[in-house]
Amino acid sequence: MALPHSTRLFYRFLGLHSFLIGLFPFFIPVFLWKHDYSLAQISSFIAITGVGFVLTLWIWDRMHKTLPLNTLIATSFLVESALLAMIFIEGSPGFLPLLALLNGAYNCFFWITQRALFFETLGETDTGRRFGNFQVVVVIIIKMGVLFGGLLLDKAGYWSVFLLSSFIGVLGMTSFFLLKEPMELPRTLREEAPLSLKMILEFKDSHHSRSIFLLDGPFLFLESYFWMISLFLLAHESFWKLGALVILLGAGFSALFYLIKNRIDHMPVQRIYIIAATGYSLSWFMRATVDENLPLGWLFAILLIITFCTSFFRLAFNKRFFDLAQHTSAHRYLFLKSYYSQFSIALGFSLAAIAFTLSQGHSETLLRFSYLAAGLFAPLFLLYRSRPG
Template sequence: MPISSEASRSFHRFLGLHAFLTGLFPFFIPVYLWRQGHDAGQISLFIAITGTGFVLSLVLWDRIRTRLPFHQLIALTFLVEILLLSAVFLEGENGFLLLFGLLNGAYNCFFWITQRALFLETLALGDTGRKVGNFQIFVMVMLKLGIFSGGLLLDVGGYPWLFLFSVLIAGSGLLSFQLRQVPQPAALQQMPPLSPRTVFGFRDSHGSRTVFLLDGPFLFLESYFWAITLFLLAHQSFWRLGLLVIVLGLIFSLLFWLIKNRIDHLPVQRVYRIAVGGYALSWLLRLLVDRPLATGWLFLLLVLITFATSFFRLAFNKRFFDIARQSGRHRYLLLKSYWSQAAIAVAFLGMALVSTGLAEGTRLLELGYLLAALAAPFYLLYRPPR
């Protein structure tokens, strides 16, 4: 059953605030670390710590969700983000990457798990593709507004001004959810915490576990590694990076709007296979962006990469939520997070170790893109629900 209209409004309020806050600074974390002198190997280590922090935080989240009112669980996401933002002032101190990575993992956990748990409750039979499409467009708009504001503040005012603005927004969000409480999804409240035996013993007929392991590292290749590549194209300017991402996002939205309302009526498996093929190609195209190309060709290349990636995410998320709806909803969501984040920790620890043998930091980015192109076809192992 879908949640009430009041809860649906609360979901969009929560999602809008956090998407905007994510654009203000968490989006810039990889390029901020790069600007501060951390190379790709150190950033890979940071990602591995982030994955570890996510898993540890998920164990905690899974146990407190049945004990705390849902508005307090939401409030915790804002508090964790304020802690994450505060930790940036420790940059240069011993143990900074460890603390910052663990807090980043905690922030990702509390935000994404809470948000997806609420989103699952809004789904009705037969409209998953449309709902996922609307969801992605809404996130994109709010995220891009945050990115524009964050890039401008970082380049013009510096981090202290961005910190004050972010804390003001987060504090306002925290207060708003304390004043207007959110009903907790009944299915989430009634479900017992997952045991280690349940997590390690998870298997199904859809090939979910294999794809969960695969998907985790891809999420950070798409976000952190790709953000660094775009940052270098933007001559290491936060504002130019933000503007570039916004322009690509606007073009993507126009194309995406034409697809999202039709995806529920198209042949499911054919759409998914095309999306996976385009996704694999997008990783090969990423290897070309630092070549000496004319501006027009480079921009076309970036648009193709953005569209192929977003189309794949629409098809993949539709399949994920279709299966989740038939496979215990919230249980499936938590299992995905455990396996994907564990894979992130292991894969990027390996990348950090490999980086010690590479002469240039950007070589690690290229290696990541090449491995992604080779691994992307394995998404075809994800079988649709019957």
């Protein structure tokens, strides 16, 4: 059965950007690490990325009322190209904050557009399965990009990554501009008034959403930046070995994850969420034990368990998130999540940057301390209620 035209365009957008993310943005934390940026500086980078996301979301929420979706998608490719071009001024004054602002802008254009389009594909009773399918597609394509990106960075240098990414970006932008009919975001989204500062600050519900959104923000970058640095150290600071390790871990749990994501909509919702959140908390304590001196088989088993627990939690968490979005304020709920999560990223990693600067501790010790702290805070995700209470 052929997919609807709008769904095909969504997956084209998703596929192109997922591959581009794998080629280089995926490697940003380890690229900075490789160029001798400290954990405090990388934390500052993350904090400014959060600021860039919030500022861009404020603009995006007003742009999409008047501009066709084609233009927003084209802008996302342009911002990604600008992000990549910034790498050529590495070492110059202002490089890190400018790169971080562009990183936040690109994250916003990709993730907000993608979430808004994905939300429209959901049915009433299959959010878990659909998000699982979506997650599988994203992971597979990003991993393909990671494989190419890692090899190119190690064997051919950054110029090769920049040229390939630019070529794909131009092709993607052109393919959307040449569509016979302009693409539009869902009418329900276009008709909603932009969120005002007052509406954002006054948001509160009986599901503890605001607290959970604030909690979740820092965890996203602990997963994608700090943990990636730890894996990079295990891979002896090789980009292609990191890519191979990430792909190997993904392949190791994919079959089990595929079975779970097809059944999660029919499982006891609260029980599954409790199991997922508990496993997620334990995974952070396991991260703190990871060391290259562990026996290889034991080390790989730990990494597999961490990967599975993280993916399983994200599946259960996002099922709850999209279920609540469907039954509350729809797209507005998606935007509120981003505002609160990105604000907590900006605040949390600003404090982390200060703490790391003052501590003068060894980076690997600071990473382990961060994982232990995350393990202590992760049980708070259990406060996220599927029903008012």
